[in-house]
Amino acid sequence: MIKGRVYSTESFGAVDGPGVRFIAFLQGCHMRCKYCHNRDSWDRKGGEERDVESLMSEIISIKPFLRKGGVTVSGGEPLLQPEFVAEIFRRCHEEGLHTCLDTNGLVMRRTPAIVKAIAESDLILLDLKQADAAKHKELTLTNNRPVLEFAEYLTSINKPVWVRYVVVPGWTDSLEDAEKLADVLLKMTNLERLDLLPYHSMGEWKWEQAGVENPLLGVNPPPAATMNRLKDFFKSKGIPVS
Structure with missing residues (x-):
């Protein structure tokens, strides 16, 4: 029996893919x-161990509400548990439910399990943090080359993608940042839309709870003028933006 570690679930999500969705955060x-x-x-040993059957029972219990939506698996990073993701999505397809994978794209190797999880995903939500390599490293402590290669792979297999980009004041909100992101997006013939998401501080308390200093403590959400400027820029490039 395939098991995975689940951070939390949400029964009626409305912002993680099309329609009303059940969301499993791994x-x-x-x-x-x-x-x-x-x-x-972050901790891969945290959360609650769940098997696919228990998760599917939860999903099926609200299936009538998901007919025009579906199921999204998010995180954390779900592709750290690809077998679990693939089996959940396979079962969802048996139930006639749309599947959506929300990933940061930091996939070091395309293992058979990861390829299967992607194949079972009807839609990918790809969280592109920063197109500039140096800024990405400082923002996430990881290299963005694998992320960009993952985006190229999704394009090569024509997998439908929504890119999500968090606008963080001082980190991802400049037109220079937007131009580098646009260079990536314009090569993605499979891109259906770009979601510009304003940074928010609602998770600050979790850093405090973990006893770790929040590096963005005191940073406010971007003003509407910034969001509108970026939206207009991407539209001017012919990139569909929400």
């Missing part, structure tokens, strides 16, 4: 984003 992440709002999801 435990464990290899990025260390300064703006992470689920700081307690």
Whole structure:
């Protein structure tokens, strides 16, 4: 029986893919984003061990509400548990439910299990943190080359993708940042839309709870003028943006 470690679940999500969705947030992440709002999801040994059957029972119990939506697996980073993801999505397809994978794309190797998880995903939500390599390293403590290669792979197999980009004041909100991101997105013929997400501080308390200093403590959400400027820029490039 395939088991995985689950951080939490949400029965009626509305922002992690199309329609009303059941969302499973899996435990464990290899990025260390300064703006992470689920700081307690990093530890791969944390969360609760669940088997696929128990998760599917939870999903099926609200299946009538998911007909025009579906199931999203997020994190943490779900591709650290690819077998679990693939089996959940396989079962969802048996139930006629749309599947969506929310990933940071930091996949070092395309193992058979990861390829299967991607194949079972009807839609990928790809969280691109920063297109600039140096800024990405400082923001997440990881290299963005594997992320960009993952984006190229999704394009090569024509997998539908929504890119999500968090606008963090001082980190990802400049037009220079946007231009580098646009260079990546314009090569993605499989891109369906770009979601610009304003940074928020609602997860600050989790850093405090973990006894770790929040590197963005005191940073406010970006003003509407910044969000509108970036949205207009991407539209001017012909990139579909929400």
